[in-house]
Amino acid sequence: MARLFDPWTVRGVTSKNRICVSPMCQYATPDGVAGDWHMVHLGSRAVGGAGIVMVEASAVSPEGRITPMDLGLWNDVQGEALAPIVRFMKEQGSVPAIQIAHAGRKASTAPPFDGGNGVRIEDGGWVTLGPSPVPFGGLPPPRALDESDMERIRTQFREAALRARSSGFRILEIHMAHGYLLHTFLSPLSNRREDGYGGTLENRIRFPLEVAITVRKVWPEDLPLWVRISSTDWVEGGWDPDQSVVLAKALAQEGVDVIDCSSGGLVPHASIPAAPGYQTAMASKIRQEVGIPVVAVGMITDPGQAEHILVTEQADAVSLAREMLRDPYWPLHAARRLNQDVSWPVRYERAKKGVVF
Numbered sequence: 001m002a003r004l005f006d007p008w009t010v011r012g013v014t015s016k017n018r019i020c021v022s023p024m025c026q027y028a029t030p031d032g033v034a035g036d037w038h039m040v041h042l043g044s045r046a047v048g049g050a051g052i053v054m055v056e057a058s059a060v061s062p063e064g065r066i067t068p069m070d071l072g073l074w075n076d077v078q079g080e081a082l083a084p085i086v087r088f089m090k091e092q093g094s095v096p097a098i099q100i101a102h103a104g105r106k107a108s109t110a111p112p113f114d115g116g117n118g119v120r121i122e123d124g125g126w127v128t129l130g131p132s133p134v135p136f137g138g139l140p141p142p143r144a145l146d147e148s149d150m151e152r153i154r155t156q157f158r159e160a161a162l163r164a165r166s167s168g169f170r171i172l173e174i175h176m177a178h179g180y181l182l183h184t185f186l187s188p189l190s191n192r193r194e195d196g197y198g199g200t201l202e203n204r205i206r207f208p209l210e211v212a213i214t215v216r217k218v219w220p221e222d223l224p225l226w227v228r229i230s231s232t233d234w235v236e237g238g239w240d241p242d243q244s245v246v247l248a249k250a251l252a253q254e255g256v257d258v259i260d261c262s263s264g265g266l267v268p269h270a271s272i273p274a275a276p277g278y279q280t281a282m283a284s285k286i287r288q289e290v291g292i293p294v295v296a297v298g299m300i301t302d303p304g305q306a307e308h309i310l311v312t313e314q315a316d317a318v319s320l321a322r323e324m325l326r327d328p329y330w331p332l333h334a335a336r337r338l339n340q341d342v343s344w345p346v347r348y349e350r351a352k353k354g355v356v357f
């Protein structure tokens with residue numbers, strides 16, 4: 001059997017294959033409540049055969065949204081709206097997963113398809129938050145968090161986790177990547193604090209770790225907790241793979257089960273060598289040096305390439321984003337390419353066999 005279609009068990013959750021739909025913001029809701037678009041978008045990828053379908057970055061608070069159109073998990077209406085989508089994904093045999101996030105200093109912007117620029121307060125934007133008042137590119141500097149803000153944000157992550165559980169999700173991912181709030185604590189380029197949350201590596205990882213500990217306490221023992229990190233800022237003097245190993249070890253000790261290894265996003269001027277599988281070496285390093293399961297992501301498009309990443313033990317699973325937008329049935333097509341007999345949705349079986357009437 002191809003490794004790509006080998007089931008994968010972490011804690012009490014088994015995915016039928018090692019293909020994950022990477023979280024992708026849809027900017028499709030004005031109040032953070034999932035609707036028809038989310039059902040069709042996520043449902044199609046479940047019908048398409050992905051073992052794990054991860055819902056986009058879902059804000060733990062209104063100011064934690066990247067844009068005013070982000071999905072949210074800061075109130076019960078938002079949690080309840082996700083429940084039927086979760087149920088549908090399960091019925092299709094996919095493991096429903098969700099990423100919870102706080103956008104930090106990259107919040108209060110317009111969706112990319114509307115230009116992606118900062119939204120001013122008078123136009124419905126808000127004051128952003130960060131470890132220090134260091135801006136991202138041309139966006140306004142964030143307000144530096146004090147201890148009471150941090151307590152509030154830990155609570156917001158905990159409550160979002162509880163809502164994810166009530167909605168029926170089986171995998172929860174904390175977003176510590178792409179220049180959003182928790183990543184800005186990690187990187188010395190955005191964290192200039194002089195208290196116990198800044199300076200040394202031990203101090204910089206403290207708040208993200210506290211969030212993970214808080215979430216792990218309420219996320220059920222039998223369900224996996226993932227963390228997505230940017231393994232490097234791709235900038236001299238920034239966050240890097242060696243620091244990622246230290247973070248991953250600390251996270252593993254606190255009950256985090258899987259590291260989802262992305263990169264970049266902290267500063268706009270980084271030069272990123274984007275090419276097929278360009279982030280996989282960092283996933284492999286973390287897997288080897290920490291001994292924790294990892295997910296590889298980034299320009300994985302070809303079934304043979306995905307199989308190679310798994311067979312060479314660089315990662316335990318692969319996550320695909322843009323290729324899944326091009327082809328929601330990628331897993332079914334990959335199975336055909338790798339000569340694997342996987343089940344199709346019963347209503348589509350006549351197409352699988354290639355019978356023409």
Ligand SMILES: Cc1cc2nc3c(=O)[nH]c(=O)nc-3n(C[C@H](O)[C@H](O)[C@H](O)COP(=O)(O)O)c2cc1C
Pocket residue numbers: 022023024025026056057099175177178228262297298299300319320321322323
């Ligand atoms: C439309 C779109 C939305 C995205 N939204 C998120 C997100 O919500 N959370 C996240 O961690 N990454 C997000 N990403 C990054 C992807 O999950 C993925 O890491 C990245 O696109 C690289 O994978 P790919 O080459 O397969 O597209 C997004 C990417 C795209 C294209």
